[in-house]
C-alpha cells in the first residue's frame with residue numbers, strides 16, 4: 210500500500226517549475242516531461258548560477274594559494290563541506306569526504322577500510338536489491354581476500370529480515386545496504402539493519418544515492434558507520450559526492466589515493482598523511498562542483514523536504530493507480546514504504562520499445578536493468594520501465610505518461 214497525502218497544496222509546483230530552465234525545452238516537438246529523476250535530477254537556476262559565478266569570479270585552487278581568489282575558493286569549498294555536514298547531520302566536518310559520487314564513496318571504503326580489515330573467511334553482507342556499485346567493489350574485495358559475500362533476499366521488493374538475521378554471525382564484518390532501491394523505490398529499514406549488524410559486531414555502510422534527496426538523513430540517529438551519496442541526484446552537479454564515515458573509523462583507515470593535499474610531509478623515504486578529511490582527498494578536487502553542492506543542498510532545504518516528499522508520494526500513488534489499469538502492466542516492487550519510483554513491465558512488450566515511443570512524445574523514463582541486474586534476475590525479467598518523480602513533476606504529466614503508454618501498447622500489441 211502506498212500512503213498518499215493531500216498536503217501537496219503547500220508545495221507551489223508551478224513556482225518550482227519556473228526555477229528549472231530545462232523544463233522549458235521541447236523534445237521531439239513536445240514539452241519535456243522528465244521522469245528520469247532517479248538517474249539524475251534537473252538543475253535549478255540557483256545551481257546553474259552558482260557554477261557560473263564560481264568560474265566567472267573566484268576560480269582558483271584550494272588550500273594552496275594565499276591570494277584572494279584562492280582564499281575565496283577555499284572558503285566556498287569548505288562552506289560546502291559544512292552544508293553537507295548539516296544536510297546529513299554528521300557530528301563533525303572531518304567526517305565529510307568529497308568524492309566523485311556514491312560509486313567512489315563505496316569504492317573508497319572497500320579499498321581503504323576493506324583492505325585493512327577484511328581477511329580470509331570473513332563475511333560481508335549485501336542485499337539482492339543493490340545497485341552494481343554496491344556489489345562489484347565487495348565482490349572484488351572478497352575475491353582478493355578470500356572473504357565471502359552473503360546476500361539478504363527480498364520478496365516483492367521487501368527485504369526478508371528473518372533471513373538477514375540468519376546470515377549474521379561473528380564472521381560478519383560489514384553489512385552494506387542500499388537505503389532506497391533505485392530500481393523499485395523501496396525504502397529499506399536501515400535502522401533495524403544497522404542495530405542487528407552492530408549487535409553482531411559488524412559495521413554498516415549505507416548507499417544513500419537514492420534516499421538523500423527524498424528522506425531526512427540523520428547519520429547520527431541512523432548510527433550507520435559509512436554513508437555515501439551523489440550530488441547530481443539532489444539537484445546538484447555531477448562529478449561530486451560525499452562519503453560520511455564515523456571519525457574514529459576514518460582516522461584508523463589508510464589513504465585511498467596518494468598525491469598532493471593528502472600529505473603532511475613528504476620525504477623521498479617516507480610520507481606522513483594529512484588530517485581528516487584531507488587524508489582522503491588526494492589531488493586538486495572538483496572545486497567548482499563541490500562549491501555548487503552547497504547551492505543545491507540549500508535549495509532543497511529551503512523548499513522543504515517534507516513538503517516535497519508528500520507531493521512526490523501523491524504523484525506515486527496517482528501514477529500507480531493509473532498504471533495498474535493499463536492492459537498487461539505489472540508493477541515490479543510493491544513494498545509498503547516507497548519513494549517516488551515506479552517500475553513496471555508490460556506483457557509481451559520490451560521496455561526499450563516503450564522508452565523509445567515515450568521519448569517520441571517528449572517523455573523521459575529509464576528502461577533496462579537500472580544497474581541492478583541481480584535484482585532483475587530475481588524477478589525473472591531483463592529490465593523494467595521506470596518513472597521517477599521529483600518536486601517539479603505534476604499529475605498532468607502523469608496523465609501524459611498514461612496516454613503515451615496507452616498509445617504505445619495499442620501500437621505494439
Ligand code: C6P
Nearest residue numbers: 247248310311312340342391418439580
Ligand atoms: N543510479 C539510476 O538511474 P553514481 O553513479 O556514483 O552517482 O551513483 C551510483 C548509484 C549507487 N547506488 C544507487 C542506489 C544508485 O541509484 C546509483 C545510481 C542511477 O538508478 C544511475 S545507474
